[in-house]
Amino acid sequence: MKIVKKELRLGRFIVPYRIYGEAKETIVCISGAKQTMAAWRSFVSHLVNNYSIVVFDLPGQGRATIVSGEPGITFEEQIEVLDNIVKETSRNNGHVILAAASWGTIIAAALAARRPEIVDKMILGSFGSKPTKEIIEVIRAGQSLFDTNQTDEIAPLMIEKFGQHIPDSHKKQMILQFQGMSREDFLSFYDHCRFVEQSTDIEEFIDLSKITAKTLVLSGEYDAILNPKDVEEAAAKIHDCDFRLVKGAGHFLHWEQPDILNYYSEFLAQS
Numbered sequence: 025m026k027i028v029k030k031e032l033r034l035g036r037f038i039v040p041y042r043i044y045g046e047a048k049e050t051i052v053c054i055s056g057a058k059q060t061m062a063a064w065r066s067f068v069s070h071l072v073n074n075y076s077i078v079v080f081d082l083p084g085q086g087r088a089t090i091v092s093g094e095p096g097i098t099f100e101e102q103i104e105v106l107d108n109i110v111k112e113t114s115r116n117n118g119h120v121i122l123a124a125a126s127w128g129t130i131i132a133a134a135l136a137a138r139r140p141e142i143v144d145k146m147i148l149g150s151f152g153s154k155p156t157k158e159i160i161e162v163i164r165a166g167q168s169l170f171d172t173n174q175t176d177e178i179a180p181l182m183i184e185k186f187g188q189h190i191p192d193s194h195k196k197q198m199i200l201q202f203q204g205m206s207r208e209d210f211l212s213f214y215d216h217c218r219f220v221e222q223s224t225d226i227e228e229f230i231d232l233s234k235i236t237a238k239t240l241v242l243s244g245e246y247d248a249i250l251n252p253k254d255v256e257e258a259a260a261k262i263h264d265c266d267f268r269l270v271k272g273a274g275h276f277l278h279w280e281q282p283d284i285l286n287y288y289s290e291f292l293a294q295s
Contacts, residue, residue, distance in 0.1 A: 041061075045073070067285065083097045097216075121144055130230070146240070150275050162185045167217065179199045179202035179203075186274065242270055243267070
């Protein structure tokens with residue numbers, strides 16, 4: 025398998041990315057908050073024979089670097105980063121498939137609404153259509169831990185509240201990741217959480233009706249921080265969208281149930 029390792033310099037950011045495979049059709053993966061490109065390993069292994077798969081780290085997470093300015097990255101900046109990654113990596117005349125998880129689904133949907141001509145298909149796993157009472161409680165508890173210098177307790181809090189169903193190896197990985205974060209990384213995460221807390225509905229900043237990409241939205245039956253009914257209602261506003269409630273799954277979907285990767289394959293194979 026051919027692997028290309030590069031980085032993109034975008035104003036005040038340096039964004040590392042990887043391209044796996046050499047197929048014409050390109051899938052660009054967008055991670056959830058504080059998830060690195062490593063979160064897509066099983067996805068890459070499952071689909072790389074048929075697609076070129078692009079993974080990258082948004083500024084404020086993983087190996088990405090914020091070289092100047094505030095440690096936070098705005099919503100508009102995140103969309104701009106994704107847009108530039110697509111331009112840089114697409115092997116299909118600028119057209120791509122987007123695959124996103126959790127917070128990444130918001131960034132993917134925003135780009136698909138603003139530039140519908142370039143996104144052919146889209147997979148949105150745990151589509152955060154609006155913040156629930158549960159996610160607000162987790163955010164406020166996490167902010168309190170940060171304010172009292174108890175940052176080592178943030179990952180265990182997240183695992184307790186919405187990562188109960190992921191394998192132990194992923195839990196350990198999450199804990200180690202947060203233990204290795206710098207103060208600037210935490211400030212970026214804090215800023216992101218404040219934005220989520222203040223946003224009452226995705227349609228405040230994304231016109232879902234403008235998305236033309238054939239879309240698959242998945243929501244876990246036992247997702248502790250997203251309401252599947254809210255997700256289904258948001259999915260219904262996308263013109264060509266298939267909503268699936270995944271029985272027995274929580275927030276992290278194919279991390280918890282590897283067989284969910286077969287849903288992705290079946291969806292992508294549709295004309």
